[in-house]
Amino acid sequence: MSVSEQTKVGQNYVDGLRERFGAAILETEWQTADQVTVTVKLGSLPDVVEWLYYQQGGWLSVLFGNDERPLNGHFAVYYVLSMEGLVKSWVVVRALVEEHRPEFPSVTPRVPAAVWGEREIRDMYGLVPVGLPDERRLVLPDDWPEDLHPLRKDAMAYNQRPAPTTDDETYTFVNEASGSTRDVPLGPLHITSDEPGHFRLFVDGEDIVDADYRMFYVHRGMEKLAETRMGYDEVTFLSDRVCGICGFTHSVAYSSAVENALGLAVPARAQAIRSVFLEVERLHSHLLNLGLASHFVGFDTGFMQFFRVREKAMTMAELLTGARKTYGMNLIGGVRRDIMKDERTRTLKLVAELRAETTQLIDMLLSTPNLRERTAGVGVLSKQVARDYSPVGPLVRASGFKRDVRDLHAYAGYGSLPFDVHTEDSCDVLGRVLVRAREFFDSLAIIEHALDNLPAGPVLLEGFHYQPHRFALGFAEAPRGEDIHWAMTGDNQKLYRWRCRAPTYANWPPLRYMLRGNTVSDAPLIVASIDPCYSCTDRVTLVDVKKRKSTTVPYKEIERYGRERKNSPLK
Amino acid sequence: MNGPLPLSNPMAPRDERGMPVPLTESEHIAALKGKLLKDIQRSAYVYRVDCGGCNGCEIEIFAAITPVFDAERFGIKVVASPRHADILLFTGAVTRAMRMPALRAWQAAPDPKISVSYGACGCSGGIFHDLYCVWGGSDKIVPVDVYIPGCPPTPAATLYGFAMALGLLDQKLKGTHQIEGEADRAVVAHPAIALDVRVEIEREARRLAGYRAGRLIADEFLTLASETDLTLDECMKRRLSGEEDPRLAEILTRLWDIGAGVARG
Numbered sequence: 001m002s003v004s005e006q007t008k009v010g011q012n013y014v015d016g017l018r019e020r021f022g023a024a025i026l027e028t029e030w031q032t033a034d035q036v037t038v039t040v041k042l043g044s045l046p047d048v049v050e051w052l053y054y055q056q057g058g059w060l061s062v063l064f065g066n067d068e069r070p071l072n073g074h075f076a077v078y079y080v081l082s083m084e085g086l087v088k089s090w091v092v093v094r095a096l097v098e099e100h101r102p103e104f105p106s107v108t109p110r111v112p113a114a115v116w117g118e119r120e121i122r123d124m125y126g127l128v129p130v131g132l133p134d135e136r137r138l139v140l141p142d143d144w145p146e147d148l149h150p151l152r153k154d155a156m157a158y159n160q161r162p163a164p165t166t167d168d169e170t171y172t173f174v175n176e177a178s179g180s181t182r183d184v185p186l187g188p189l190h191i192t193s194d195e196p197g198h199f200r201l202f203v204d205g206e207d208i209v210d211a212d213y214r215m216f217y218v219h220r221g222m223e224k225l226a227e228t229r230m231g232y233d234e235v236t237f238l239s240d241r242v243c244g245i246c247g248f249t250h251s252v253a254y255s256s257a258v259e260n261a262l263g264l265a266v267p268a269r270a271q272a273i274r275s276v277f278l279e280v281e282r283l284h285s286h287l288l289n290l291g292l293a294s295h296f297v298g299f300d301t302g303f304m305q306f307f308r309v310r311e312k313a314m315t316m317a318e319l320l321t322g323a324r325k326t327y328g329m330n331l332i333g334g335v336r337r338d339i340m341k342d343e344r345t346r347t348l349k350l351v352a353e354l355r356a357e358t359t360q361l362i363d364m365l366l367s368t369p370n371l372r373e374r375t376a377g378v379g380v381l382s383k384q385v386a387r388d389y390s391p392v393g394p395l396v397r398a399s400g401f402k403r404d405v406r407d408l409h410a411y412a413g414y415g416s417l418p419f420d421v422h423t424e425d426s427c428d429v430l431g432r433v434l435v436r437a438r439e440f441f442d443s444l445a446i447i448e449h450a451l452d453n454l455p456a457g458p459v460l461l462e463g464f465h466y467q468p469h470r471f472a473l474g475f476a477e478a479p480r481g482e483d484i485h486w487a488m489t490g491d492n493q494k495l496y497r498w499r500c501r502a503p504t505y506a507n508w509p510p511l512r513y514m515l516r517g518n519t520v521s522d523a524p525l526i527v528a529s530i531d532p533c534y535s536c537t538d539r540v541t542l543v544d545v546k547k548r549k550s551t552t553v554p555y556k557e558i559e560r561y562g563r564e565r566k567n568s569p570l571k
Numbered sequence: 572m573n574g575p576l577p578l579s580n581p582m583a584p585r586d587e588r589g590m591p592v593p594l595t596e597s598e599h600i601a602a603l604k605g606k607l608l609k610d611i612q613r614s615a616y617v618y619r620v621d622c623g624g625c626n627g628c629e630i631e632i633f634a635a636i637t638p639v640f641d642a643e644r645f646g647i648k649v650v651a652s653p654r655h656a657d658i659l660l661f662t663g664a665v666t667r668a669m670r671m672p673a674l675r676a677w678q679a680a681p682d683p684k685i686s687v688s689y690g691a692c693g694c695s696g697g698i699f700h701d702l703y704c705v706w707g708g709s710d711k712i713v714p715v716d717v718y719i720p721g722c723p724p725t726p727a728a729t730l731y732g733f734a735m736a737l738g739l740l741d742q743k744l745k746g747t748h749q750i751e752g753e754a755d756r757a758v759v760a761h762p763a764i765a766l767d768v769r770v771e772i773e774r775e776a777r778r779l780a781g782y783r784a785g786r787l788i789a790d791e792f793l794t795l796a797s798e799t800d801l802t803l804d805e806c807m808k809r810r811l812s813g814e815e816d817p818r819l820a821e822i823l824t825r826l827w828d829i830g831a832g833v834a835r836g
Binding site: 140141142143144150156157158159160161162163164167168169216218219220221222224225238241242243244245247288304305307308310311314322324325327335336337338339340341342454456457458459460462 | 628631663784818
């Protein structure tokens with residue numbers, strides 16, 4: 001899309017880059033008024049990203065590889081920075097990697113936030129990040145053959161299944177503790193995260209000295225699926241299935257990526273309806289997390305009460321979208337359902353009920369002495385670690401950063417909706433609970449305001465033209481942080497590349513620092529405070545390095561100990 | 572038998588190409604299972620095994636066990652360890668990384684146990700059924716007794732599925748076969764209105780109000796237009812006077828404009 005000179009937002013960053021790095025800046029291309037992709041020389045990639053990140057107020061939202069050999073003979077790596085200095089815009093740094101020399105300089109030593117993305121690029125494309133200290137796999141399972149990189153265009157069919165190479169888990173966990181410690185693995189069929197994951201806590205007595213974890217137990221290959229079996233317009237429904245809680249947020253992020261790439265203007269009414277659905281999702285997700293926060297501090301009555309009230313939010317979702325999950329509502333260019341008067345009236349009534357009941361419940365929760373005692377000063381995410389790792393959502397907001405894409409890069413109808421970005425300076429679990437509680441009431445206000453001021457006109461844009469090889473970013477603030485999607489259209493109405501980053505992906509890497517220095521009984525609470533989705537439970541193995549003794553106790557036992565803090569399973 | 576395969580592992584059987592095959596149950600266990608269902612006379616304990624779901628199913632299971640739906644009324648209780656379980660609930664398409672953990676959970680549960688596939692992905696692998704990192708539905712690795720479909724199944728469907736698993740209810744599945752008679756013809760809606768006009772009206776209504784409300788509104792408009800003795804303008808004025816939903820009025824007015832345009836030629 002051609003963007004006129006006057007409307008470009010973020011030109012200052014491009015000018016700054018040219019001035020500082022001169023010949024290393026090869027090309028700039030604007031996708032939308034505030035999205036620019038800058039191609040740089042491979043060697044200066046770390047310098048450019050570091051300068052934008054630390055000197056210009058950038059945050060690393062996502063990074064990914066792309067096999068562009070059929071297009072220009074090279075692999076490419078993209079580092080997406082959300083610029084949050086004086087000028088709010090997106091700068092995507094792109095560098096080409098030669099086919100016969102599949103390696104690129106790692107950015108992680110300069111900007112720690114890049115660590116997971118670079119490990120994933122190595123898994124999926126076989127490009128080696130030179131200088132990246134962590135050489136373990138990230139995404140691919142242990143039983144996956146070496147040297148088979150699924151996202152290379154010429155590597156394999158999307159449905160090719162190599163026989164498992166092993167039945168054992170071969171992943172090594174890293175312990176940075178200096179003294180001797182015990183191992184406490186939580187998982188693998190286990191409790192926390194969007195996907196099942198495996199945690200290993202290294203403890204000294206009751207204190208966590210270090211922690212490491214393995215995720216991606218549910219890696220299914222959706223990105224490959226989207227590039228092969230499905231059309232670009234069907235991927236909206238696939239992106240719903242990225243997450244069972246914030247699925248609608250993913251499909252908004254995906255559709256807006258394609259809409260931005262093709263330069264489509266979505267009707268105002270469709271945008272407003274998207275905002276309403278997004279906030280309905282935030283309602284039930286925040287109630288879920290507040291319920292779990294109650295559960296983990298031993299306040300089970302609160303858990304049950306929050307889930308009782310949460311059903312009203314589910315009823316609202318069912319009323320507005322026809323199903324308890326807000327699935328299947330987005331199309332490229334609009335939404336599939338309108339909101340008529342009857343639905344509006346009933347939703348507003350539910351909003352009023354939710355407000356009254358949740359106010360009561362939150363008062364009850366906050367006046368429970370146990371809550372403050374268990375959560376204040378626990379799981380601290382220091383400002384420095386937050387700045388280094390680019391976490392998102394209530395997690396980063398409770399560490400004092402005003403990061404919320406609804407506010408920074410307004411999308412859907414958020415430009416004209418009333419809400420505040422709530423922050424806390426306590427950096428702890430309590431801060432995250434308080435931020436969520438306040439956001440809940442803002443969501444109610446947004447729904448009311450949006451329903452009272454729905455613009456007239458159509459809910460769907462029709463008759464646009466599909467163009468291949470166009471790309472752009474789409475983003476949306478899920479209850480637990482921003483979803484970032486990058487889509488590139490390809491031939492035959494299929495995507496050439498789709499990169500989807502869920503918020504929890506950005507929140508895992510700093511978790512290790514949040515766990516350090518806390519006690520074992522606080523671990524479930526801390527993990528819950530980043531609001532991963534709770535998907536499975538399992539056992540915990542306690543390994544005592546000093547006594548050379550290994551005990552296995554059920555996860556429930558650790559969870560019970562977390563709540564009651566009596567009869568430690570470690571003894 | 573020609574001796575063990577290089578990777579043979581009784582817990583995780585493979586075929587000759589090294590690909591995983593489902594576990595099987597002996598007749599003895601199957602008989603025990605029937606006995607368990609008949610004589611259970613106590614609460615049934617359920618253990619959830621997430622084999623790679625998106626969490627939609629997990630949250631709906633949560634919803635089913637919390638106060639509004641309250642599965643514990645029926646003695647169905649979710650437990651924290653497979654060793655306590657009578658019923659194993661498998662959610663999600665089985666991913667490569669979750670194959671072994673899921674099999675270990677199945678092995679850990681005491682026999683006789685009932686396995687339930689939960690959700691579209693659990694039942695068949697769903698949209699992910701043939702991907703490189705997925706083995707398919709849960710019946711690709713363990714023997715399954717009951718399927719609870721849905722994306723995700725509602726809490727009500729979950730309760731119904733549990734009742735079926737426990738033999739409290741029979742599956743309400745009946746087949747009917749429709750045979751078209753000689754004179755049967757599908758009826759076209761609003762035959763009095765020209766096809767292209769009808770299509771234009773329906774499209775516009777859908778563009779304005781989405782597939783569901785749009786369909787209803789277009790239907791109402793076409794019924795009004797084709798069954799009235801009045802002129803279209805007269806008919807629409809009557810219809811819109813006193814209409815309390817401004818959005819509905821906006822859409823009907825737009826359709827009226829189209830209709831009037833057609834009438835003028």
